[in-house]
Amino acid sequence: MAQQDIKPSPHDEAFHAEVENAKDGGDELVGKHYTPESEAEKALDKRINWKLDLTVLLVLSISFILCGIDKTNVGFVATSSFVKDANLHPDDIPNSLSLFSATYVPLQPIMTLIARRVGPHRWLSFQLLFWGALCMAHAAIRSSSTLIALRLLLGAAESGFTQTSFYYMSLMYPKYSLGLRLGLFSGMYSVAGAFAGLLAYGLLHIESSRVHGWQVVFLFEGGLTVLTAVVAFLVLPADVATARFLNDKERAHAAARMERDLADAQEATESGQGGNSITVRDILDVLKDWKKLLTIVFNILAVLPVTAFTTFLPLIVQGMGYSGITATLMSVPPFVAGTVGLIVIVASSDHFRERSLHTVLGMVLGLVGCAVMTASADPKLRYGFAHVCLSGVFASGPLVAVWLAGNTPWKTSRSFVLGMNGYSNLAGVIAGQIFKSQYKPSYAYPLKVTMILIAVGIVGFLFVRAMYMLENRRRRKIRETWMQQDFVDEQNSVERRGDQRYTWVYGY
Numbered sequence: 001m002a003q004q005d006i007k008p009s010p011h012d013e014a015f016h017a018e019v020e021n022a023k024d025g026g027d028e029l030v031g032k033h034y035t036p037e038s039e040a041e042k043a044l045d046k047r048i049n050w051k052l053d054l055t056v057l058l059v060l061s062i063s064f065i066l067c068g069i070d071k072t073n074v075g076f077v078a079t080s081s082f083v084k085d086a087n088l089h090p091d092d093i094p095n096s097l098s099l100f101s102a103t104y105v106p107l108q109p110i111m112t113l114i115a116r117r118v119g120p121h122r123w124l125s126f127q128l129l130f131w132g133a134l135c136m137a138h139a140a141i142r143s144s145s146t147l148i149a150l151r152l153l154l155g156a157a158e159s160g161f162t163q164t165s166f167y168y169m170s171l172m173y174p175k176y177s178l179g180l181r182l183g184l185f186s187g188m189y190s191v192a193g194a195f196a197g198l199l200a201y202g203l204l205h206i207e208s209s210r211v212h213g214w215q216v217v218f219l220f221e222g223g224l225t226v227l228t229a230v231v232a233f234l235v236l237p238a239d240v241a242t243a244r245f246l247n248d249k250e251r252a253h254a255a256a257r258m259e260r261d262l263a264d265a266q267e268a269t270e271s272g273q274g275g276n277s278i279t280v281r282d283i284l285d286v287l288k289d290w291k292k293l294l295t296i297v298f299n300i301l302a303v304l305p306v307t308a309f310t311t312f313l314p315l316i317v318q319g320m321g322y323s324g325i326t327a328t329l330m331s332v333p334p335f336v337a338g339t340v341g342l343i344v345i346v347a348s349s350d351h352f353r354e355r356s357l358h359t360v361l362g363m364v365l366g367l368v369g370c371a372v373m374t375a376s377a378d379p380k381l382r383y384g385f386a387h388v389c390l391s392g393v394f395a396s397g398p399l400v401a402v403w404l405a406g407n408t409p410w411k412t413s414r415s416f417v418l419g420m421n422g423y424s425n426l427a428g429v430i431a432g433q434i435f436k437s438q439y440k441p442s443y444a445y446p447l448k449v450t451m452i453l454i455a456v457g458i459v460g461f462l463f464v465r466a467m468y469m470l471e472n473r474r475r476r477k478i479r480e481t482w483m484q485q486d487f488v489d490e491q492n493s494v495e496r497r498g499d500q501r502y503t504w505v506y507g508y
Contacts, residue, residue, distance in 0.1 A: 033353070034174040034261035041253075045177075048254050051245050052172055057181055059232050060165045061188045063128055066225045067161055068192025069199065070135045070154070071100070073221055074147075076200035077214035085212055086141040096151040101428065104155035108422025111160025112167060116415035117278055120168035121236040124161065125229050131157035132225030139215040139222075163401070163418045170405040170414065172240055172254075174261040175507075176350050178405070182398035183346030189310075190335045190394075282412040285500070291471075292404060292417055295464050299424045301457030302359065302396035305366050305450055308431035309334075309390060312443070317386070319441030320379040330383070334390045341365070341391030346398055355403035356465040356508045358395065360458050365392025367454045374447040397424070406507050407468075410498035468508040475502045 036042040078093045115123035134154045141147050169181055203220055204213035211219075237243035240254035286292060309316070314331045322330050341362070349358040369389020373382045404421055408414040430453075434446045479502060482490075490501055499506065 033176060034257045044250065044253055045257070048240075048246065048250050049173065049177060051250070052240075052243075053181070055235055055243075055245050056169065056172055056237075057184065059228070059235055060124070060169070061185050063124070063225075063228055063232065064162070064165065064185060064188040065192045065195060066128070066221070066228060067131075067158055068189060069196040069221055070131055070225055071158060072192075072196050073135070073200060073217055074138070074151070076197060077204065077217050080204050080214045081212060082214040085214070086143070086147065088141075088144055088147060092144050092147055096147050099148055100151045100155040101425070102155065103152050104159045105423065105425045107156055107159035108163055108425070109160075109416055109419030112163050112415045112419030112422070113278055113283075113412075115160065115164040115167065116412050119238055120164050120171070120415075121238055122233075124164055124168065124236065125233040127157055127161050127164075128225055128229035128232055132222045132227075132229055135222030135225060136219050137222075138218040160419055160422060163422045164415075166398075166401045166405065167415045167418045168236075170402070170418075171258070171411075174257055175402065175406040176353050179346045179350040179355075179399060179402045180343070182402050183342050183395070186394065186398045187339045187342050190339050278412050282410065283416055285410065285413045285498070286408075286417045286420065289417075291464055291467055292407070293420075294460060295400060295404060296417075296421050296423060298457045298460035298464070299396060299400045299421060300427050300430070301453045301460070302363055302393070302400065303424045304427040304430055304453055304457075305370070305389065305393040306397065307425075307428040308435055308446070308450060309386075309393075311428075311431065312435045312446075313386070313390075315435075315440065316373070316443050316447075317383065319443060320383050334386045337387040338390035338394045342394040342398075345392070345395040349395075349399055349402075354508075355399050355406070356461050359399045359403070360461050362392035362395035362399075363454050363458050363461075365389065367451055367458070370447045370451045370454065374444050374451065400424075403507065407499055409504070413498065465508045468506040472505055475505070478502050 036045050074093060074096060082088070083090065083093070111123075111127075131154055134150055134157055138147075138150055141150065165185060166182060169185070170178060173181055199221065200217050203217045206216045207213045235245075237245075240246070240258060241251055243251060243254070246254060313334065317331045345358050345362050349355055352358075366389045369385045369387075369392075372385035373389070376382050376385075401418060401421060404417050405414055408417050434449050435443060436446070439445050479487075487503065490496070490503055493501065496502070498504070
């Protein structure tokens with residue numbers, strides 16, 4: 001569904017034609033999103049996107065892998081002499097994992113607003129440097145209090161990294177080239193899960209009289225993150241107009257296509273304030289938009305199976321008749337299916353310029369998979385439908401993020417709404433309370449609850465879609481009565497801005 005804010009100018013012939021189209025036709029005639037207008041422009045677009053992919057997307061994807069590794073490495077070293085050498089109690093490790101979330105989850109919106117203020121390219125580099133140094137500091141742990149302090153700080157350092165990366169990429173790619181990139185970025189989560197264990201396994205075997213294997217893990221993995229921070233600082237551009245890896249023609253076109261795609265809805269151009277300014281209204285605009293808030297709430301339910309199966313799938317597979325390391329090994333193919341399904345769904349979403357139904361499609365696959373795993377007593381059938389489940393559930397994360405970003409042209413509000421979307425991490429808390437060990441080996445009850453919550457999320461997203469359709473229809477009826485001056489007045493309106501304007505058409 002196309003969306004955009006009309007960019008009127010009473011002395012512009014294109015504006016006059018657009019006004020007439022808006023008065024005579026439907027939403028599809030109002031302020032189209034960016035689309036290449038010639039074969040030469042398509043070729044230029046591909047060249048720009050390719051260069052962005054090899055720099056921005058690549059650096060952020062590697063950083064996201066390191067984010068996952070540095071977040072979970074304390075669990076892998078727990079199998080070594082770490083607890084004894086660091087003078088810890090047995091429950092300190094699981095407690096530290098919970099304490100990580102105590103700062104990681106609540107700080108998400110604050111961190112994205114800071115990124116907006118100082119520049120996401122700088123803030124992302126600083127986050128990498130800060131949490132990399134904190135990871136290295138884990139090598140010096142000698143007490144429970146030090147572990148707790150470092151985990152709280154690490155949670156704060158990594159907080160908002162994913163959402164800030166989403167926001168940053170939304171400034172680089174047009175909205176219907178963005179979904180695939182966010183999907184590829186999000187797919188690194190499963191890569192991190194597989195790579196973290198292999199890396200820790202190898203590093204733990206590096207022992208000497210002066211350093212323990214668990215210390216090598218923290219020092220090496222943290223040092224790798226610090227090195228990536230330096231690369232990110234040197235490579236990531238402030239915006240496409242200043243990207244050094246693009247030539248003059250590419251920079252000019254990259255900036256122009258983003259202005260067309262985002263309706264030129266920038267604080268600096270519309271309010272006379274600095275481009276990175278943050279006001280109370282920027283935040284209130286999001287908090288008063290119930291449709292976006294509902295989208296975030298339903299996204300918690302959408303990502304629930306992702307967080308649940310990331311942690312508990314080996315145990316669920318174990319209940320299908322597999323045991324020991326075999327159960328761990330057999331849990332890998334479903335995640336491969338999840339990554340493939342993620343890429344296919346987000347690519348289709350970009351191609352058809354549609355978000356909500358693709359999100360629902362992924363959730364339906366998850367619902368069907370959970371239903372069969374709950375109802376069937378056949379281990380092979382249950383295992384097969386674990387692949388079906390995971391092939392859909394990974395898509396909601398990036399699709400909801402790009403959906404929210406595409407409907408929030410005002411950039412500071414966009415950074416905040418994406419930060420609020422970071423509260424989808426609360427799904428991990430819900431999953432931890434549902435998938436209790438008492439429900440082994442089938443985990444039938446947790447799967448039933450997951451099914452119900454997915455179903456509620458599906459109905460919720462369809463409801464939000466319907467509300468956006470009704471709002472677009474209401475605005476179209478208002479515009480049909482307007483004269484040319486009404487469009488000019490709306491563009492200059494102080495009361496409404498960004499997607500609040502009646503000339504904006506919501507995507508769904």
